[in-house]
Amino acid sequence: MTARPGPAEQTVPVSPGRPSSDTPLIDARGLVKRFGDRIAVDGVDVAVHAGEAFGFLGPNGAGKTSTMRMIGCVSPPSGGELTVLGMDPLRDGAAIRARFGVCPQDDHLDPELTTGDNLTTYARYFGISRRDARRRAAELLDFVQLGERAGSKVSTLSGGMKRRLAIARALVNDPDVILLDEPTTGLDPQARHLVWDRLFRLKRRGVTLVVTTHYMDEAEQLCDRLVIMDAGKIVAEGSPPSLIERYCTKDVVELRFGDDALEPYADKLEGIGDRLEVLPDRILLYAADGDTVAPVLYGRDLAPSGVLVRRAGLEDVFLRLTGRTLVED
């Protein structure tokens, strides 16, 4: 259903009446992408529904971009079935792309053009008249909070501004679906939050968001539902809270001992909590109630140099499923 903004909310220049039905907008079954002998995407099943923010979370090389490129009709599948907006990407690529906005990892903005000219030039590819393109560019620059930089060359913008401009460009054709490949990689926390804020606003207007990310906090913040990918395969699927609940206890106790050899400490922790993970620099102890763990530690003659009790997150889910952390990849 298309949500309408409240009066105080900045308007987003998108059309009313977004598609909404039970039929997935993107339906992939057993999707495969091969590059020579290498299998980048190895039998992926996903169904993305209208109006949701759907994520592909995984480390570098997991196959997220390759999947996204097939969905975006710029890279043909090597196998499996793919239907996008009810159409066949091989046959109807142009029609599908006309209803998509794409924000790739490399923004491909023209550094020598102004922000406004980047948008109007792009709008012309969609057959939008010069007058409408200028009006739309002005609206979109306001939406991504670059209205005051309409006359600035792209080469003078910060990384976060360029990313917001790339999002504005992806909105030029008033798309039903936006594909965002790593939308905040390389941005500082403030710039990331600004990008997220604009994406939330789009979602509230019923635009379907498909996001790849290797940041678990981004996935947790933005996505209604996601798949976790590793080595070309989906290892888990669900909403962030449901995944955390399915694979982890509520709390995690992070223990540091100021020592490189952590196995002896792990032995002493045996039987406390539900499960242990020994990482190179710390031990993670999974427990329903982390606060009950500390007194037990001292009873076992363990004196950690650092104890942090936190809620389990998608990083913990990834670790549980793959035995690796997202970050070390």
Ligand SMILES: Nc1ncnc2c1ncn2[C@@H]1O[C@H](COP(=O)(O)OP(=O)(O)OP(=O)(O)O)[C@@H](O)[C@H]1O
């Ligand atoms: N054009 C290509 N030719 C050969 N191999 C490729 C090509 N594109 C991707 N690959 C390989 O496919 C695998 C998946 O890459 P992909 O870019 O889809 O992963 P990713 O999860 O998006 O990672 P990243 O976040 O680093 O982009 C990697 O092993 C990559 O080296």
